[in-house]
Amino acid sequence: MDLHLSEAAPSTVERDAIDTAFAALAAPAPRRPGSNGSGSNGSGPAADRPTRSVHAGHGARSRRHLLLPVLHAVSDAVGWISEGALNHIAVTLSVPPAEIYGVATFYAMFSVEPRAPRVVHVCDDVACGPYGGEEIIAELERELGPAAESPHLDAAPAGGGEPPSACWVRSPCLGLCERAPAVMHQRAGEPDLSQAPARAVDVLAAARATGAQVADDADRVFADATVSAPQTGPRGTLPGGGPLRLLRRVGVVDPSSLDDYRAHGGYQGLRRAVDLGPTRVIAELKDSSLTGRGGAAFPTGVKWDGVSGAPERPHYLVCNADESEPGTFKDRVLMEGDPFALIEAMTIAGYVTGSATGYLYIRGEYPLATRRLATAIEAARSRGYLGEDVMGEGFAFDIELRRGAGAYICGEETALLESLEGYRGEPRNKPPFPAVSGLFGKPTAINNVETLYNVLEVLNIGGPPFASVGGGRSTGSKLFCLSGAVAKPGVYEVEFGTTLRELLDLAGGLRGEMRTILLGGAAGGFVMPDQLDVVLTLEGARDIGATLGSGVVLVFDTDADLTGTLRRIAAFFRDESCGQCVPCRVGTVRQEEALARLERGAPLGSRETELALLEDLARVMRDASICGLGQTAPAAVTSALSLGLLDAPPALNGNRNGKVPH
Known part of the structure; x- marks a missing residue:
């Protein structure tokens, strides 16, 4: 491939980080005779990689999917991705540097400009901002200066001297809403850290910590699982008095111990699945009427049946753990408290759908869940629960853990697939659907975390008993x-x-x-x-x-500032739109602008004119956007309009709520 590189060269640290990550990810895995050839690292034969670029060739097809983890490796080591690092990644992966730049700039957690080695992400979203987030922001601004917008900083202050060691930035929801306010520390050369509930003094201490302070176990912040899941514990029950199902092990098992997981019923579901065989497992899922818990509510048994029966090989499994909806944190609690259950459920899904490789795509803002899942995957692999011959039952399945990097749109299933393949996380047109043409153009089953945990319960009690709870879909x-x-x-x-x-x-x-x-x-x-x-x-x-x-x-x-809340929701969708389609790219901006004018009490024309504009924008975004982000971006706004919840601004209502817009 003819790569056009600049003269910039990587530093030794950057080169080592890239080479080490690539060597670990691209190392060929031994294959069981007769396996589909995908290997435990999911790289598969070069023919399985689609040609997606005019620059593509054998190298680009076989290496492009490693781009996201290699970018993470550089960012983790140095704190940002330099031009020299982009050049070295281009040569290593046989991908043009311009395309790598396009991917790196797509994600909020990456920077292609010099920045402080520690970035403090402060959640100012709907659950954290009114409950202490704004107070933390005010204190950080006093101590560290203004927010770094991108968060990019000059390599050194204009007047000379040492570059700043830390900066801060406003962040959308960090998935820690039950512990508001929440903060995440992104730290070069050190493990990322979440703090929740956070206090300004502790946030500043973590941003400035050195040596042994940095080595403190971040797990201690979340030691009490009952804070996040109050039902859990030895006596945890459902409202009717029955036993917990999805949360039954959270706060009970040691999330780092495979033996403890097995002592509490772990891997009984996989054993039952193997005893039943793929066809009967699918029948149980259909009998259960289990639907996806990610929002779309598609029947799980139908999805698995479609992938299992697809003639084209290989098949792939993807777990969508990119939980980024503001106010959502259920998947995080499951992954932190019961990580082995997700590994077991993915293994069942791989066995049933005929997939030898599964990808677990987790939010970049979930450092604790990521560490616990990585530990669980290694433990399962070392004990024969993952690999070329799972439990000695003659089938191969292994899991690749992939971290997102701050892009809500990657929760959309086809955008997630683009991200896994090493491209910008922009949704694909459907059809074809992933069950027909998904990851690398092959049949792919995509399920979210909560759905997979429910599969264990279906196998535990059977499809018909599962369906007897609730009804319909x-x-x-x-x-x-x-x-x-x-x-x-x-x-x-x-x-x-x-x-x-x-x-x-x-x-x-x-x-x-x-x-x-x-x-x-x-x-x-x-x-x-x-x-x-x-x-x-x-x-x-x-x-x-x-x-x-x-x-x-x-x-x-009754004290809530709902107009300000809606404006914040609109800002979230504007920021998270991938920009691929005009209705979403322009509509989300215009929606935020209209709400900001209403919040300030400065409408264009009249308040009624602005409300009519919001309704027109909602109609266009719903009808014409490519994916669910644009289609649902106006949902909360239109709901509030229909219920009369949009507050008049303080100048018009005497500041009834006593709130100052921010």
Whole structure:
């Protein structure tokens, strides 16, 4: 390949980081005779890699998918990705540097300009901003100076001297809503660290820590699992008194111990799956009516059946753990508290769908879950639960852990596939669907974390008993993420059919007087106090014009600034739009601008004109956007408009809420 490189050269640290990462990722894995040739590292034969670029060739097809982890390796080591590093990656992976630059600049956690080695990401989103996030931001601004917008900094101050050691940046939801306010430290050469609930003094201490302080175990921040999952523990039960299913091991097992996991029922599901065989497992899933828990609610058995029966080989499995919806943290709690269960469930999925390789794509903002899953994968592999001959049963399956890098759009399944293949995370047009043409153009099963944990329960009790809970397309149990003005925020497990009122009672009721509830996340809708008896099923939510979505239940009291909240949601979608299609790229910007004008009390024309504009924008984005981001970006705004929740600005209503927009 003819690569056009600049004269910039990588530093020794950058070169070593790239070479080490590439050697570890690209090393050929031994293959069991008769296997499909995908290998445990998922690289597969070169013919399986699609030609996606005018510069493509054998090298580009076989190495391009390593781009994201190699970029992480450089960023982890140095804190940013220099031009010299881009050149060395280009030569190593046979990918043009311009394309690598395009990928690196797509993700919020990467920088291609010099920056401080420590970046403090402070969540100012709907769950953290009003509950301490803004106070932390104010203190960091006093101590560290203004926010680094990108967060890019000059290599040294204009007046000379040492470059800054830390900077801070506003961040969208970090998935720690039950512990608000939340902060994440991205630290070059050191493990990333989350702090929640965070105090400004502790945040500054972590940003400036050195030596032994840095080596402190970050797990201690999350030592008490009952904070995140109040139902868990030896006596944890569902509201009706039955045993927990999805959360039963969280706070009970040692997440680092395979033996402890097995002592609490681990790998019984995989044993049962092997005894049943793929065809009967699919039959059980269809009997269970298990639907996807990521929001789309597609039947899991139908998806697995389609991939399993696809004639083209190899098949792939992808676990979508890129949980980025504001207010959502259920998957994080499962992965941190019960990581081996996800490994087991993925192994079952690989066995049933005929996939020898599974990719676990996890949010870059989940450092603790990432470490625990990496430990679990290595332990499972060393004990024969992953590899060329799983449990001695004659089938191969292994897992590649891939970290995202701060892009909400990569939660959309085809954007996730683009990211895994080493491209910008821009959604594909559908059809074809991933079950037909997915990762590397091959049949691919994609499931989210909560869905896979439910598969273990289906195999534990059987399909028909699972389907007897709830009904219709809403069977089994469901996890909900409660935050905001609720007494005990956290993840709660309830059976489908539980009412919203019962769920709130389970969380200890409300703090203050309820004004409304955002159900389903930033892409969801609002529920009013007279609708609390709605049944929490897909059908029940639809009947009141809402959606369960990702399971968010964000409670607002009467002091909440809802216009400011909606403006923040609009800013989130504007920032996270990949920009591929005009309705989303332009619509999300115009939506935020209109809400900002309403928040300031400075509408163009009249308030009624602005509201009409918001409705027109919503219609265009819903009808014409390529993917679900643009289609649902106006959902919360239109819901608020229909319910009359958009506050008049302080200048017009006497500052009824006593809030100062920020």
